[in-house]
Amino acid sequence: MPPALLTTSLVNTIQIGSLYALMALGITLTFSVMKLPNFAHAEYVTVGAFAALIVSLAGEVNPLLIMLAAFIVGALVALISHVAVFKPLEGREVSFYTLILSSFAVGLILRYILFMIADYFNLFDTRIRIPLQIMLRESYLILTNIFFWVVPSSILLVIALTLLLNRTPLGREMRALANNPGLARVIGIPVERVKSYSWLLVGGLAGVAGALWGLQTAVSPLMGWAAIISVFAAAILGGLSSFAGTILGAYVVAFSENTIMLFLNFNFGLDLAYKPAIPFIIIIAVLLIRPQGFTELIRRAGDLQR
Amino acid sequence: MPLLELKNTRKDFGGLRAVDDVSLQVPEGAIIGLIGPNGSGKSTLINLIAGSQELTAGRVIFAGEDISDLAPDAVYNSGIARGYQEPSLYFKMTVLDNVLLPVKGQRGEKPWYAPRWRSWQREEAAQAERAINVLEQVQLLQHYDSLAADLSGGQMKLLEIARALMGQPKLLLLDEPTAGVAPKLAYEIFQQIARLRADYGITFLIVEHRLEILFDFVDYVYVMHLGNLLAQGAPADIVEDTRLREVYFGE
Numbered sequence: 263m264p265p266a267l268l269t270t271s272l273v274n275t276i277q278i279g280s281l282y283a284l285m286a287l288g289i290t291l292t293f294s295v296m297k298l299p300n301f302a303h304a305e306y307v308t309v310g311a312f313a314a315l316i317v318s319l320a321g322e323v324n325p326l327l328i329m330l331a332a333f334i335v336g337a338l339v340a341l342i343s344h345v346a347v348f349k350p351l352e353g354r355e356v357s358f359y360t361l362i363l364s365s366f367a368v369g370l371i372l373r374y375i376l377f378m379i380a381d382y383f384n385l386f387d388t389r390i391r392i393p394l395q396i397m398l399r400e401s402y403l404i405l406t407n408i409f410f411w412v413v414p415s416s417i418l419l420v421i422a423l424t425l426l427l428n429r430t431p432l433g434r435e436m437r438a439l440a441n442n443p444g445l446a447r448v449i450g451i452p453v454e455r456v457k458s459y460s461w462l463l464v465g466g467l468a469g470v471a472g473a474l475w476g477l478q479t480a481v482s483p484l485m486g487w488a489a490i491i492s493v494f495a496a497a498i499l500g501g502l503s504s505f506a507g508t509i510l511g512a513y514v515v516a517f518s519e520n521t522i523m524l525f526l527n528f529n530f531g532l533d534l535a536y537k538p539a540i541p542f543i544i545i546i547a548v549l550l551i552r553p554q555g556f557t558e559l560i561r562r563a564g565d566l567q568r
Numbered sequence: 569m570p571l572l573e574l575k576n577t578r579k580d581f582g583g584l585r586a587v588d589d590v591s592l593q594v595p596e597g598a599i600i601g602l603i604g605p606n607g608s609g610k611s612t613l614i615n616l617i618a619g620s621q622e623l624t625a626g627r628v629i630f631a632g633e634d635i636s637d638l639a640p641d642a643v644y645n646s647g648i649a650r651g652y653q654e655p656s657l658y659f660k661m662t663v664l665d666n667v668l669l670p671v672k673g674q675r676g677e678k679p680w681y682a683p684r685w686r687s688w689q690r691e692e693a694a695q696a697e698r699a700i701n702v703l704e705q706v707q708l709l710q711h712y713d714s715l716a717a718d719l720s721g722g723q724m725k726l727l728e729i730a731r732a733l734m735g736q737p738k739l740l741l742l743d744e745p746t747a748g749v750a751p752k753l754a755y756e757i758f759q760q761i762a763r764l765r766a767d768y769g770i771t772f773l774i775v776e777h778r779l780e781i782l783f784d785f786v787d788y789v790y791v792m793h794l795g796n797l798l799a800q801g802a803p804a805d806i807v808e809d810t811r812l813r814e815v816y817f818g819e
């Protein structure tokens with residue numbers, strides 16, 4: 263495999279892995295605090311991308327402002343889906359499977375609302391407009407300002423979320439809710455409020471991930487959905503409970519989809535069309551061999567948040 | 569007026585009547601014992617007061633308010649905290665985190681303040697100081713940074729009490745605070761309870777099997793048997809009561 267291809271694929275691994283991490287942490291958080299594997303998470307990402315796109319079309323807008331808009335819109339959509347769908351369903355004590363299916367339904371509804379919006383404003387295949395600059399041009403590697411927006415932003419947000427969870431009163435209550443929701447209610451934790459706040463955070467981060475995703479590729483109503491299986495693969499690698507495991511999982515999935523895929527393509531002629539199969543293979547392999555993902559390994563290393 | 573009053577409370581589980589027409593009163597500032605053999609309905613009675621089980625009939629009056637139909641969180645908010653027979657803690661969190669959890673109305677609990685460390689840091693420090701005082705009181709201070717899972721059974725019970733104190737309850741319901749605790753520590757737990765009553769004026773309703781310890785500390789005892797109140801009185805009188813021996817030892 264030529265070195266230029268290798269370095270480019272590694273850059274992609276870092277860039278896409280960081281975005282996967284940002285999205286997968288939202289899934290892990292929803293699963294542990296709200297006890298819901300939320301497939302509509304994909305659409306919070308897409309919603310954020312469209313919010314970012316629309317703001318960016320106004321003219322020369324600071325990317326930070328674009329991300330803020332994506333955060334707010336993503337957060338609100340997540341909160342609305344909680345208040346309108348998930349909370350009433352929980353109140354009726356429906357089964358776990360009903361909740362999963364309802365999350366699919368919420369995702370579908372959001373996705374096709376976005377199709378309607380994209381159609382009406384003619385937004386198909388548009389990129390979020392920020393001026394493109396080449397930061398590094400070498401024979402083996404080209405880095406643009408997109409890379410320097412996507413990677414540090416994702417990593418900073420992941421760190422911020424980890425600190426929030428481990429160091430703040432809100433994070434303390436979220437961890438309690440994740441560990442034992444029944445007890446939380448009877449020792450005076452305002453469970454409903456903490457849940458609403460968690461939804462705001464989860465949706466907001468997904469929205470920002472969408473904005474960053476839309477910087478590197480065209481915005482489409484299907485973009486979140488296209489990424490969700492890879493993101494779930496990352497979260498499952500993290501055992502759906504460990505933050506560190508989820509982040510590691512995100513980079514493993516991105517590495518498999520980019521570097522390993524290219525390696526197989528170059529050396530063994532494997533068609534690139536097989537790329538979407540990789541996250542499925544990872545999910546099946548993890549569930550067969552290590553259903554707990556990286557969680558136990560990391561706990562043994564003493565690295566898990568307390 | 570008593571702080572807590574049960575009026576003709578009844579609880580049926582299908583055909584089984586676990587609590588049958590029980591009326592009792594807990595005066596403010598008292599330590600009240602609730603005893604009886606296994607299956608006599610003591611724990612059910614605690615659950616009825618705490619709202620974790622619904623009454624079949626009767627009323628529960630707390631501080632002049634009817635709390636019979638409140639959910640557990642609403643009962644907690646009205647000023648009744650409880651400890652469990654099996655310690656219910658956040659075992660994967662530290663001792664300090666466990667006692668800080670019930671603290672309410674902090675800025676840092678809101679997502680728009682939480683990332684701004686300075687906006688809530690002083691508030692948190694004040695609460696941590698309160699928590700440290702409470703932990704010192706129950707002699708858990710040196711363990712503040714250990715995981716709750718690493719404590720001994722007796723320490724877990726004390727941590728439950730410390731957590732309840734942070735919520736500033738008026739009444740503390742304890743279900744066998746010395747279950748699974750070494751005898752020496754069991755006595756210490758009751759000494760703590762007596763001290764907490766003296767320092768904070770908290771009222772206690774305690775279910776307990778270790779009568780020899782309980783009788784040293786309670787003001788008044790209710791004896792349950794098969795869902796009914798069998799006897800009540802000061803500990804000295806209850807010890808003399810032959811009915812107590814009958815239900816406990818079948819003499």
